[in-house]
């Protein structure tokens with residue numbers, strides 16, 4: 179019965195054709211694209227050209243002739259529409275951890291000095307909390323745990339929130355929390371690691387101040403591909419980076435001892451970009467041509483609904499669509515051992531301490547038959 183339903187859902191899926199763009203095995207259900215996205219098939223040939231020709235033959239000339247120097251802002255402009263941002267607002271480079279630092283310190287530097295608190299969601303991905311704790315100490319503020327949705331008061335300088343909780347898959351209310359922060363006179367920094375490429379974010383529409391995010395999860399940029407940083411247009415001129423480097427200088431080749439920041443999102447750059455990773459990311463973004471993030475979201479919800487219907491373990495991922503990202507997290511005794519068995523049976527998710535089985539649904543390459551197979555194998559194991 180449900181097998182025919184999965185087949186019917188796959189047949190009606192307008193994104194089903196995107197799967198052919200990725201290197202995947204027919205006998206593996208890959209539900210870990212929220213940790214490392216799959217490889218788009220055309221990327222190896224593009225990288226072979228980057229290495230053999232752009233690096234091997236053109237060498238130093240490639241900074242100019244192959245567009246290496248401007249890659250961070252050019253690739254930022256390709257990510258921007260996926261997260262609802264305008265061109266010129268987003269720059270790619272460094273890790274998410276480093277960009278959390280840049281964005282949060284810059285946000286606090288814009289806040290009134292009397293505001294002495296930095297709110298960080300209490301269940302944040304650890305690196306954000308570590309970085310925020312250090313950023314708060316450096317700027318003479320106090321880091322305070324925040325439950326997304328709680329009131330924000332007059333002592334708050336900035337609020338750092340993970341758009342989707344990495345462990346539970348809970349989607350936080352970005353429009354409402356951003357509006358509440360602004361109402362209280364605070365700035366917002368959103369971490370989009372688990373929402374960029376998975377659902378509409380609407381950075382411009384909701385007037386988010388700063389945002390950062392991964393590109394190796396739902397954006398399939400490759401292991402350790404550089405993160406992105408969004409700076410709202412009206413904050414760009416006052417963005418005071420705690421990591422000013424020669425790449426964020428108005429005249430990088432002037433080699434002057436004093437620092438004059440560049441205009442625009444380029445100000446968020448630091449040093450020489452990691453070109454190989456960056457160009458792999460750029461190539462991987464071709465899979466988004468002609469794909470709308472709304473269609474991705476619709477399929478993501480249909481997939482996670484379908485999977486939730488089939489599984490019997492307790493879900494810690496909210497049932498309400500407005501509160502769900504693109505993953506399903508199930509509570510399971512001995513989750514670590516169960517995940518090992520699942521992987522041995524060709525169902526690849528991951529395990530998060532202490533008792534969570536995590537399944538990421540990347541709509542560009544996961545289908546309904548995959549969800550069904552994962553649920554069936556899981557049922558046999560628990």
Ligand SMILES: *Cc1c(COP(=O)(O)O)cnc(C)c1O
Nearest residue numbers: 273274275303305340344369371
């Ligand atoms: C994956 C993830 C990160 C990873 O940061 P890196 O600097 O790339 O290691 C950070 N924050 C969140 C919320 C994540 O999900």
